[in-house]
Amino acid sequence: MMAGRAGLLALSALAATVPADGFAQTGWPSRPVRLLVPAQPGGSTDTLARITGQKLGDALGQVFVVDNRSGAGGTVAAETLMRSAPDGYTLGMAYTALTVNAVLQKVPYDTLRDFTPISLITTSPLVLVVGASSQARTVKDLVQLAKAKPLSYGSAGIGSGGHVCGELLNVMAGIRTAHIPYKGAGPASADVAAGQIEFQFGAQITTQGLAKAGRLRMVAVTSARRAATLPDVPTMAESGLPGFEFNNWFGLLGPAGLPAPLVARLNAEVVKMMALPDVRERITFDGGEPAAGPPSEFRTLLASDLSKWSKIARELRMQAN
Numbered sequence: 477m478m479a480g481r482a483g484l485l486a487l488s489a490l491a492a493t494v495p496a497d498g499f500a501q502t503g504w505p506s507r508p509v510r511l512l513v514p515a516q517p518g519g520s521t522d523t524l525a526r527i528t529g530q531k532l533g534d535a536l537g538q539v540f541v542v543d544n545r546s547g548a549g550g551t552v553a554a555e556t557l558m559r560s561a562p563d564g565y566t567l568g569m570a571y572t573a574l575t576v577n578a579v580l581q582k583v584p585y586d587t588l589r590d591f592t593p594i595s596l597i598t599t600s601p602l603v604l605v606v607g608a609s610s611q612a613r614t615v616k617d618l619v620q621l622a623k624a625k626p627l628s629y630g631s632a633g634i635g636s637g638g639h640v641c642g643e644l645l646n647v648m649a650g651i652r653t654a655h656i657p658y659k660g661a662g663p664a665s666a667d668v669a670a671g672q673i674e675f676q677f678g679a680q681i682t683t684q685g686l687a688k689a690g691r692l693r694m695v696a697v698t699s700a701r702r703a704a705t706l707p708d709v710p711t712m713a714e715s716g717l718p719g720f721e722f723n724n725w726f727g728l729l730g731p732a733g734l735p736a737p738l739v740a741r742l743n744a745e746v747v748k749m750m751a752l753p754d755v756r757e758r759i760t761f762d763g764g765e766p767a768a769g770p771p772s773e774f775r776t777l778l779a780s781d782l783s784k785w786s787k788i789a790r791e792l793r794m795q796a797n
Contacts, residue, residue, distance in 0.1 A: 504564050504738065505538040512543050512557050512568040514550030515632060516660030520679035520762070524597060524726050525569040527758065531749040532742070540567075546659040549573045549633035551583050558590045562733035567594070567742075571726045575781035577635035579789050587782060592734035593774035595746040596727040600764040601699035602637050602677040603709065604645075605692045607668050610675075615649075615696050615715035618675060622651040627674040630664030633657045637724040638664070640788075641677035641698055647791075648717045668692060679724065680705065680763030698722040705763050725767070725781075727774050743771055 511529045515521040522544060529540035545553035550573040560566035570591075578587045585591070604615065612618040621627060631638030634657050642655055656673055658664040661682045668676045669691035676683070677698065686692040696715045697703050699722075712720035728746060730739065749755055750768040759766055 505536055507565065508539040508541050509533075509536075509564065510543050510566045511540050512545050512553045512566065514545060514553035514569065514571070514573070516546045516662060517544055518662040518682075519632065519660050520600070520681045520724075520764075521569055521571050521632075521726060522660075523681055523762070524759075524764075527755060528569070528597065528728065528746070528749065531752070531755065532745055535745045535748065547633075549577050549635040549639075549657070551577055551585075554591075555584045557729060557731055558585045560731045562592070562731045562735070564730070564734065564738045564742075566731065568729045569726065570729050572637050572640070572724050572781070573633065573635040575778060576640060576785050578782060579785040580635050587778055588775070590732050592730040592732055592739060593771045593778065594728040594730055594734075594739055595743045595771065596725060596767045596769055596774045596777060597746060597750065598759055598764040599723045599725045599767045600679060600762075601697045601703055601723050602641055603680050603683055603697050603703075603706070603763075604641075604675060604677050604695045604712065605665070605668060605683045605687065606675045606695055607671050608691050608693055609671060610693065612675070612695065613693065615712060615717065618695065619649045619651055619716075621674070622649070622653055626654065627651075628654040628656050630656045630658050630667055630673045630676045632661040632664065632678075633659065636661070637679075637698075637722060638677040640785075641722050644720060644722065645677075645712075645717070648720055665692065677722075684763075703763055705761065725777065726764075727777075739771055 511525055513522050513525040525542050529542050533540040545556055553568060557568035575587055577583050606612045612621055629642045639655060646652055661678050664676050665678050665683050665686055667673050669686050683692055687694050694709050696712045697709050698712055702711055747768045750766045756766055
């Protein structure tokens with residue numbers, strides 16, 4: 477047994493010394509790569525996944541097939557990725573819910589043990605939106621409405637950024653609104669526009685189309701500073717809730733055990749992708765900020781997120797439902 481283990485360790489050490497292009501020599505990727513997306517088509521995670529898949533496919537000479545696996549706040553996609561072979565043919569997009577859900581509820585994965593971080597891709601604030609016919613034009617207006625009658629808000633699911641922000645609003649403003657989890661941010665935005673629910677914290681890319689069409693009103697952004705793409709929209713802190721700050725992150729993961737040379741190759745391609753002018757322009761237009769970096773940086777973020785959300789969940793008494 478010990479000899480076998482020593483052999484495995486030696487192989488692992490050897491793999492770590494293989495140049496990043498070593499997998500090109502083995503023929504990877506020789507067939508389409510599946511890219512799991514923990515959201516329905518049309519939202520910010522899906523859009524970013526499609527940009528990433530196209531650019532990685534162009535760079536690596538193989539098709540990246542986007543596989544939308546929405547449900548349970550991203551847990552369905554995460555479990556599918558966790559159970560996939562670490563051969564480079566199944567990768568996954570992840571966002572903030574990966575760590576938040578691990579704190580709020582029992583999940584089938586261990587965030588740090590069951591995945592291989594490849595690269596953070598972008599970060600972005602959310603936007604508080606209400607329907608165009610809503611009486612609320614400011615955060616203070618919305619708080620007053622919530623104190624006068626029951627309100628509900630939608631999100632992309634339990635543990636999503638929209639869920640966290642809704643609970644932050646409840647606690648910091650001293651109100652109680654009902655959380656309605658959806659399978660994606662897009663359907664939640666549509667229901668806010670239709671008056672089925674009162675508000676949502678959604679990504680700019682998800683909400684801006686309905687806002688431009690006059691069906692949604694952007695009330696505030698969740699970042700510490702005003703978003704460069706929405707200079708006329710105040711922050712939540714400016715709107716009477718000092719200290720309110722939240723930014724979503726999005727990144728690329730593989731299953732545990734993804735070989736180091738493959739991780740290095742993919743990481744290098746993501747970093748190159750985020751330096752392309754057309755990608756940066758699209759990301760910033762949609763309200764995001766490029767954030768590609770080394771795998772170690774992404775792993776550090778995951779660990780710090782778990783610690784942060786554990787503390788916040790205790791303070792806010794957040795629950796899965």
